[in-house]
Amino acid sequence: MDSVTQIVLGAAIGEAVLGKKIGNKAMLYGAIAGTIPDLDVFASHFTDTVTALSMHRGFTHSILFSILFAPIFGWIVSRYETLKNFKSWSWLFFWAFITHPLLDAHTTWGTQLFWPFDLRLAFKTIFVIDPLYTLPFLVFLILAMMQNRTTKKRRLYNKIGLLLSSSYLVLTFLLKWVAFTQFQAALKNQNVVYLQLDTRPSPLNTILWSANVETEDAYKLGNFSFFDTKPVTFETYPKNHDLLGKLSENEKVKRMIAISEGWYTITKKNEQLYFNDLRFGLLSLAPNSQNFVFQYRIDVDDLGEVQFIEAPKDKRDGKKLLSELWLRIKGN
Template identity: 60%
Template sequence: MDSLTQIVLGAAVGEAVLGKKVGNKAMLYGAIAGTIPDLDVYIGKLFNTVTALEIHRGFTHSILFTIVFGWIFGWLISLYEKKASTKEWAKLMFWGFITHPILDAHTTWGTQLFWPLDIRLAFKNIFVIDPLYTLPFLIFLLMAMFQRKGTVKRRKYNNLGLIVSSSYMAITIVIKGITYTKFTHALKEQGIAYKELETKPTPFNTVLWSANVETDDAYLIGYYSFFDTKPIEFYSYPKNHHLLGDYKDDISVKRLIKITKGWYTILEKDNALYLNDLRFGLLSVAPNFQQFAFSFKITEENNKLVIEEVPRDREKAKELVNDLWVRIQGN
């Protein structure tokens, strides 16, 4: 999830664990714990594009990390914060750490909670930024923050934030099941044979959902809003995997394909190949739009393969917000 959400979650968890004893400092250290796992983004900048992608939401989002570094950070904090024991601070940091990857597991990218095992959990029932999850959570946290330490109201407000956010998360799982059924019914009605189907919410909401559908030679992308009155339309994107040629045997390309879980298309343009990761969708919900949120340029320089992530167009991102608002209202 986005940084604000993780800060709010970490602060609320810190308050629940140790707020009665240390007050707002529990929120402070919880918020810090909620952001630490995402330091892997900065570690990834020291490596090439593919390695950085592999590192993200790996070790720092694992149970192993939360246990080991929960104790380390707990011990460090206890050296100068004497109102609680090392064990109590370690408990706070552990819960601040572990709730971060659990929340991330509900997004499209997922998280490698059981690192070093090569298992990435990705339930894909919430977008990384969802105001309906974050804002109520933030409001209740702020209300708790301005109550005296140990009071019933403080605990009540903090618990309400945790309950409301968790309830919304549970509702998104139910919504995902409903929309999955809608997509499978539409595919059956239109006589479309497919190998695999994945669904996910579009940015910032859980009203409009998208589906990636694998067929023999192409991927289909469709959208469904709860306000739709017309049948779901699916738009075709040829796989073009053959365009990789001998590049498909390159270790870096193999690693990149593994990261996409096989959901990718290849585009040839200006003497370069572009590998598009379908899992994160397009930069618009307009019909037959071609620019993907995550695209990687593959070129050869001095007999060496170079893979670079294509920068996202900020203007397109702004257009996406407007397109989403229109499409959410129905087809």
């Protein structure tokens, strides 16, 4: 999830663990702890694209990280804070650390919660930024912050925030199931023979859902809104995996395919190959758009070394997408 959401969650966890003893300081340390796992993003400044992607939401988002580093941070803070209880501080950091990847597991990218095992947990029930999850949570956190640390009202507000946000996460599973059945029915009605079907919420909401459908030689992408009155339609994108040629045996290419979980197409523009990660869809809802959210140029130097370079994004595309999403959410 986005940094603001993780800060809110971390602060609420800090309050639940130590708020009664140290007041708003618990929220402060919880907020800091809630952002620490995302420090893995700095890997992109020191490694190549493929390695950075494979490390993202890896070790720092694992159960192992929470177990190993919570006592370390707990010990450090207990050395200089008034509250000298090492165990209490360790619990605060542990719960702030572990709830971070648990929340991230609901997004499309997912998280390697069980690192070092090569297993990415991704429920794909919530977009990385979702105001319906964050804003009510933030409101009750602020209300709790304004109360005396010993009052029952403070604990009540914090509990309500945690309960509302958690309930919303549970609701997203139901919404995903309903959307999934709608896509299944549409594919059946259109006599589409497919290998697998993957669904996810569109940006900023859980009303409009997107589907990736794998067929033998292509992928079909479609959208469904709970306000739709017309049948679901799908756009077809050829896989073009054969365009990779001998590059398909390259180690970096294999890793990139694994990272995308096999959901990718290859396009060719002016003799240049591009790798398109389909898991995150397109930056446009226009028919036959080729403007993928994550598109990587495949560069090969004279020595045969392969590099993946992420294609730059135009801010205007993002603004246009938001406008298109608002119209599409209201139904087809």
